Amino acid sequence: MTFLPSYVNGAWWTPEGDPDAAIVRDASTGDEIVRVSTRGLDLARAVEYARKAGRKSIGSHTFPQRAMVLKNLAIALNDRREELYALSERSGSTRRDSLSDVDGGIGVLFTFSSKARRELPAGNVVLDGPIEPLSKDGSFLGRHVYTRLPGVAVQINAFNFPMWGALEKFAPAFLAGLPTIVKPATPTSYVAEAWVRIAVESGLLPEGSLQLVSGGVPGLFDLLDVGDTVGFTGSASTAERLRAQSRSGVRFTSETDSINASILGPDAVRGTPEFDAYVKQLLVELTTKAGQKCTAIRRAIVPAGMTDAVAEALRQKIAERVVVGDPRAEGVTMGPVVSLAQREEVRRQVAALTDAGGRFVVGSAEAPDARTVDGSPTDGAFLQPMLLAFADAATPAVNDIEAFGPVASIVEYTDVAEAAEIVGRGGGSLVTSVATHDLDVATELLTRMGAMNGRVLFLDRDDARTSTGHGAPVPHLVHGGPGRAGGGEELGGIRSVLHYMQRTAIQGSPRMLTALTGVWHPGADTDTGGIHPFRKALSELRIGDAVDSAEREVTLDDIEVFATFTGDTFYAHMDEASAAANPFFPGRVAHGYLLVSWAAGLFVDPAPGPVLANSGLENLRFVTPVSPGDRIRVALTAKQITPRETDEYGEVRWDAVIRNQDDEIVAQYDVLTLVAKTWQPAPVPA
Numbered sequence: 001m002t003f004l005p006s007y008v009n010g011a012w013w014t015p016e017g018d019p020d021a022a023i024v025r026d027a028s029t030g031d032e033i034v035r036v037s038t039r040g041l042d043l044a045r046a047v048e049y050a051r052k053a054g055r056k057s058i059g060s061h062t063f064p065q066r067a068m069v070l071k072n073l074a075i076a077l078n079d080r081r082e083e084l085y086a087l088s089e090r091s092g093s094t095r096r097d098s099l100s101d102v103d104g105g106i107g108v109l110f111t112f113s114s115k116a117r118r119e120l121p122a123g124n125v126v127l128d129g130p131i132e133p134l135s136k137d138g139s140f141l142g143r144h145v146y147t148r149l150p151g152v153a154v155q156i157n158a159f160n161f162p163m164w165g166a167l168e169k170f171a172p173a174f175l176a177g178l179p180t181i182v183k184p185a186t187p188t189s190y191v192a193e194a195w196v197r198i199a200v201e202s203g204l205l206p207e208g209s210l211q212l213v214s215g216g217v218p219g220l221f222d223l224l225d226v227g228d229t230v231g232f233t234g235s236a237s238t239a240e241r242l243r244a245q246s247r248s249g250v251r252f253t254s255e256t257d258s259i260n261a262s263i264l265g266p267d268a269v270r271g272t273p274e275f276d277a278y279v280k281q282l283l284v285e286l287t288t289k290a291g292q293k294c295t296a297i298r299r300a301i302v303p304a305g306m307t308d309a310v311a312e313a314l315r316q317k318i319a320e321r322v323v324v325g326d327p328r329a330e331g332v333t334m335g336p337v338v339s340l341a342q343r344e345e346v347r348r349q350v351a352a353l354t355d356a357g358g359r360f361v362v363g364s365a366e367a368p369d370a371r372t373v374d375g376s377p378t379d380g381a382f383l384q385p386m387l388l389a390f391a392d393a394a395t396p397a398v399n400d401i402e403a404f405g406p407v408a409s410i411v412e413y414t415d416v417a418e419a420a421e422i423v424g425r426g427g428g429s430l431v432t433s434v435a436t437h438d439l440d441v442a443t444e445l446l447t448r449m450g451a452m453n454g455r456v457l458f459l460d461r462d463d464a465r466t467s468t469g470h471g472a473p474v475p476h477l478v479h480g481g482p483g484r485a486g487g488g489e490e491l492g493g494i495r496s497v498l499h500y501m502q503r504t505a506i507q508g509s510p511r512m513l514t515a516l517t518g519v520w521h522p523g524a525d526t527d528t529g530g531i532h533p534f535r536k537a538l539s540e541l542r543i544g545d546a547v548d549s550a551e552r553e554v555t556l557d558d559i560e561v562f563a564t565f566t567g568d569t570f571y572a573h574m575d576e577a578s579a580a581a582n583p584f585f586p587g588r589v590a591h592g593y594l595l596v597s598w599a600a601g602l603f604v605d606p607a608p609g610p611v612l613a614n615s616g617l618e619n620l621r622f623v624t625p626v627s628p629g630d631r632i633r634v635a636l637t638a639k640q641i642t643p644r645e646t647d648e649y650g651e652v653r654w655d656a657v658i659r660n661q662d663d664e665i666v667a668q669y670d671v672l673t674l675v676a677k678t679w680q681p682a683p684v685p686a
Contacts, residue, residue: 002034002035003015003017003018003021003034003035003036003037004024004034004035004036004189004190004193004214004215005193005214006038006041006211006212006213006214006215007193007196007197007200007210007211007212008041008042008045008046008049008211008212008213009045009046009049009211010049010053010207010208013041015037015038015039015040015041016040017039018035018037018039020037020039021035021036021037021039021215022035022036022037022186022215023035024036024186024187024189024190025339025340026090026380027090027091027092027335027336027337027338027339027380027381028090028092028325028326028327028328028335028336028370028372028378028380028381028382029326029372029378029380030340030378030379030380033090033190034189034190036186036189036214036215037215037216038213038214038215038216038217041213041215043213043217043218043219043220043223044223046181046211046213047152047181047220047223047224049208049211050152050179050180050181050208050211051150051151051152051179052208053207053208054152054179054206054207054208054209054211055150055151055152055177055178055179055208056208057206057207057208057209058174058177058178058179058206058208058209059124059148059177060206061177061206062122062123062124063116063120063121063122063123063124063175064116064117064120064122064642064643064644064645065645066116066174066175066177067112067113067114067116067117067120067175067645068113068117068645068646069174069204069205069206070109070110070112070113070116070171070174070175071109071110071113071114072202072204073109073199073202073204073205074106074107074109074110074113076198076199076202076204077105077106077109077195077198077199078106080198081102081103081106083194083198084098084102084163084191084194084195084198085098085102087190087191087194088101088102088191089326089327089328089335090190091159091162091187091188091191091338092289092290092327092335092336092337092338092380092381093289093327093335094327094332094333094334094335095327096288096333097288097289097327097335100161100164100288100289100472101160101161101162101163101164101165101191101289102163102164104161104163104164104472105161105163105164105165105166105167105168105195106167107475108164108167108168108171108475108491109167109171111475111476112171112172112175112475112493112497113171115475115476115493115494116175116494116497117644117645119493119494120175120494120497121518121519121640121642122518122641122642122643123518124147124148124177125145125146125147125516125517125518126145126146126494126497126498126501127143127144127145127146127517127519128143128144128145128146128498128503129143129144130143131143131513131521131522134507138510138522138523139509139510139523140507140508140509141507141508141509141510141513141521141523142505142506142507143505143506143513143517143521144503144504144505144506145503145504145506145516145517146498146501146502146503146504147501147502147504148176148177148178148500148501148502149176149177149178149227149228149229149251149500149501149502150226150227151178151224151225151226151227151228151229152178152179152180152181152224152228152229153169153170153173153178153179153180153181153228153229153231153500154180154181154183154220154224154228154229154230154231155169155170155173155180155181155182155183155230155231155232155233156183156217156230156231156232156233156234156242157169157182157183157184157185157192157233157234158185158233158234158294159184159185159186159187159188159292159338160188160289160292160293160294160338161233161293162184162185162188162189162191162192162195163191163192163195165233166182166184166192166195167195168473168475168479168490168491169231169490170182170210171475172490172491172496172497172499172500173229173500174209174210175497175500176497176498176499176500176501177500177501178229178500179208179209179210179211180209180210180211181211181212181213182196182210182211182212182213183213183217183220184212184214185234186215187338187339187342188338189214189215192212192214193212193214196210196212221242221245221246221247221250224246224247224250225247225249225250226247226248226249226250227249228250228251229250229251229252229253229499229500230242230246230250230251230252230253231253231254231255231488231490232252232253232254232255232256232486233254233255233256233294234254234256234257235256235257236254236256236257236484236486239254239256239486242254251499253480253486253487253488253489253490253499254486254487254488255294255430255479255480255481255485255486255488255490256294256484256485256486257294257402257404257484257485258294258298258402258426258427258428258429258430258481258484258485258486259298259299259398259399259400259401259402259426259427259429259484260295260296260297260298260299260426260429260430260431260432260470260471261297261298261299261300261301261422261423261426261429261432261433262278262281262282262285262297262299262300262301262432262433262434262435262470263301263302263413263419263423263432263433263434263435263436263445264278264300264301264302264303264306264310264435265303265434265435265436265437265438265441265442266303266416266436266438266441267436267437267438267441268435268436268437269306270309270313272437272461273437273460273461273464274435274436274437274459274460274461274464275309275313275435276313276464277435277459277460277461277464278310278435278459279310279313279314279317280317281297281433281435281459281469281470282297282300282310282314282387282408283314283317283318283321283322283385284469284470284471285297285408285469285470285471286385286386286387286406286407286408287322287333287334287385287406288471290334290335290336290337290383290405290406291337291385291404291405291406291407291408292337292338292342292404292405293471294430295430295431295470295471295472295473296408296471297408297433297470297471298402298403298407298408298409298426299398299399299408299409299410299411299422299423299426300387300408300409300410300411301393301410301411301412301413301419301422301423302410302411302412302413303412303413303414304412304413304414305412306412307361307389307410307412308361310410311361311362311387311389311410314362314385314387315362318362318363318385321333322334322385323371324336324368324369324370324371324382324383324384325370325371325372325382326370326371326372326373326378326380328373329371329372329373330371331371332371334385334406336370336380336381336382336383337381337382337383337405337406338381339381340379340381342381342404342405343381343382343383343405345404346383346403346404346405346407347365347383349401349402349403349404349407350365350386350388350403350407351365352397352401353388353397353398353401353403353407353409354388355397356390356395356396356397356398356401357390357391357392357395357397358388358389358390358397358398358409359388359389360386360387360388361387361388361389361410362385362386362387363384363385363386363387363406364384364386365383365386366384367382367383367384368382368383368384370382383405383406384406385406386403386406386407386408387407387408387409387410388407388408388409388410389409389410389411390409390410390411392411393411393412393413393418393422393425394425395411398411398425399422399425399426399427400427416441416444416445416448417444417448419445420444420445420448420449421448423449423452423453424449424452426452426484427483427484428452428453428481428482428483428484428485428487429452429453429454429481429483429484429485430453430454430455430479430480430481430485431453431454431455431456431457431470431471431481432449432452432453432455432456432457433456433457433458433459433470434456434457434458434459435459435460436458436459436460437460437461437462442458451482452482452483453481453482454478454479454480454481454482454485454489455473455477455478455479455481457469457470473490473491474491475491475493476491476492476493477491477492477493478490478491478492478495478496479491479492509523509524510522510523510524511523511524511525514543514544518543518640519543519639519640520543520544520637520638520639520640520655522655522657524544525544526544526545526546526637527542527544527545527546528546528547528548532547532605533545533546533547533636533638534547534603534604534605534609534610534611535605535609535610536610537610537675537676537677537678537679538610538641538643538649538650538652538675538676538677538678539677539678541638541641541652541675542638542641543638543639543640543641544637544638545637545638546635546636546637546638547603547635547636548633548634548635549599549602549603549633549634549635549636550602550633551631551632551633551661552598552601552602552631552632552633553629553630553631554590554594554595554598554626554627554628554629554630554631554632555628555629556588556628558590558594559573559574559588559589559590559591559594559628560574562590562591562594563591566591566593568591568593570591572585572588572589573588573589573590573591574588575588576588584625585625586625586627587627588627588628589625589626589627590625590626590627590628590630592622592667595622595626595632595658595666595667596617596620596658596667596669598632599632599634599656599658599667600614602632602633602634603634603636603656609679609681610675610676610678610679611673611674611675611676612649612673612674612675612676613673613674614671614672614673615651615672615673615674616672617669617670617671617672618669618670618672619668619669619670620667620668620669621667621668621669622666622667623664623665623666623667623668624660624664624665624666626660626666630660630661631660631661632658632659632660632661632666633658633659634656634657634658634659635655635656635657635659636654636655636656636671637654637655638652638653638654639653639654639655639670640652640653641653643677648676648677648678649674649675649676649677650674650675650677651672651673651674651675652672652673652674652675653670653671653672654670654671654672654673655668655670656668656669656670656671
């Protein structure tokens with residue numbers, strides 16, 4: 001017997017034996033691959049190891065440093081993806097299927113690494129929203145911040161995406177500073193073991209940051225407490241059972257089966273690009289992973305009288321493009337479901353659909369002629385694409401039964417309102433797609449059904465070629481859904497990182513909040529003495545380094561010259577009577593952009609130095625108008641310093657405040673600059 005190992009407590013562990021171990025077989029041939037068991041595994045020790053060693057090691061890294069670990073891990077996995085493809089084939093995945101699992105998982109790591117380096121600060125605290133002044137003199141402030149949780153992230157995954165499903169949870173948890181314990185589904189656990197082994201062999205992971213439990217986890221939920229998280233993907237019934245086991249304070253999120261829909265708009269008649277895109281998408285969702293996707297289309301919702309047209313077009317595409325068989329055989333485009341047990345489960349659900357009135361308009365539940373590598377007979381877990389038509393869209397089975405395989409139902413609607421109502425009967429979905437070029441139809445559908453979906457894809461001639469498709473979650477957008485879909489949210493860029501952190505309202509003085517957040521707050525200490533901050537390299541610059549400029553008077557000639565030079569002759573700058581009639585202006589006033597330009601002239605040190613470039617302005621607000629004869633000055637303070645891990649420079653965010661002669665704020669904004677990490681002045685010529 002060959003047992004699949006687990007990776008716990010910093011080492012690989014294999015059970016000594018277990019006569020009750022689960023046997024995992026090749027989905028196409030039935031050959032035994034491996035046996036899976038955790039008999040004798042000390043789960044309590046693994047959880048404690050994550051909490052102590054894992055949390056300490058990850059905590060020694062900043063957000064950008066963790067992001068670089070993810071990038072390098074993605075590179076290591078990408079270099080060995082052929083090994084992962086070969087293993088995935090044993091589960092029934094074609095090379096195209098592997099693009100969504102293997103390549104998709106690698107892509108998640110690259111995406112989160114990139115977004116974290118751009119959007120997260122250099123420390124371990126994330127700001128949420130603006131400063132909240134709590135006193136008139138600015139000495140007492142409030143702010144919301146995110147800090148990392150004290151526990152461990154446990155993920156329990158489904159069999160259909162053993163790599164993507166794990167990495168899309170691991171990446172944000174790791175960025176947030178939480179160690180992860182991965183529990184893969186048994187039928188594809190050998191794929192999960194493979195990518196974890198590659199990750200371990202890379203030497204990139206901080207100690208204890210990732211553990212793998214190959215097999216059952218009895219008693220695990222008794223070990224979890226406040227500060228721990230559980231992320232589950234699978235059936236709604238299992239999710240509810242596990243949620244009931246979770247202690248109060250353990251964050252439990254689930255992404256469960258849902259009866260996802262795809263609506264053919266009333267304008268998308270045969271011959272339109274939208275009709276063609278709809279049928280093509282339906283084919284993809286039925287055949288990718290043999291329909292074993294939580295996002296797959298389960299209900300095709302079409303206008304009255306369109307069932308036959310859609311079914312005919314789908315049958316034609318299946319005849320042209322679908323070859324069922326062993327993914328290792330030449331020309332195969334659709335593999336088996338994951339196991340014989342899963343095949344029988346799909347057939348059982350299909351029988352329930354036919355008993356409820358469904359009739360086959362595409363395919364059947366009979367085993368297809370499956371192509372094998374050597375042409376020999378096979379008892380693989382093969383099914384063919386199936387589409388069942390129902391006369392009544394309100395049939396309960398249509399909106400409740402999910403045959404987790406290459407199966408969808410097709411129903412008709414009479415108007416857009418009814419189409420949205422049908423979507424809602426599913427009780428909450430991960431995704432609904434809409435094929436329409438009619439903006440009014442799209443707007444009405446979103447208004448009526450948006451709240452019942454985690455994601456809505458609008459498919460038309462403008463995006464059909466570039467669309468990632470109905471069933472393809474992307475790291476940038478939230479993946480999850482309300483109601484039956486589990487009510488959780490995964491992915492969504494940095495939103496998913498914050499899921500593994502705690503939002504806390506902090507209160508204190510500007511000096512205190514500056515120290516706690518690593519971001520300068522108005523009223524905190526500044527240093528305006530000595531060297532100009534633009535002469536300091538990133539390694540020398542400190543939060544609070546500042547420059548207070550001299551004053552400059554604004555004249556009417558300055559305003560007119562700027563207006564003539566730029567072409568901005570808006571009446572508030574050029575027409576005294578009209579400007580005075582405006583409730584916001586006392587008369588002719590200076591251009592806001594003239595003031596910002598002058599401010600730069602007041603604070604910039606012109607000689608070559610460590611400040612390499614101005615990369616932008618953010619949060620610009622004009623507060624008080626400036627009239628001819630007013631004088632302005634600017635205070636510039638180093639607000640936030642973000643080193644870039646892979647570059648010789650970092651980003652510095654400066655707080656800029658322009659005031660007039662009466663100390664009133666004229667404008668305020670953030671200046672972004674790129675600053676060299678080190679700087680050696682050029683030698684002075686002899």
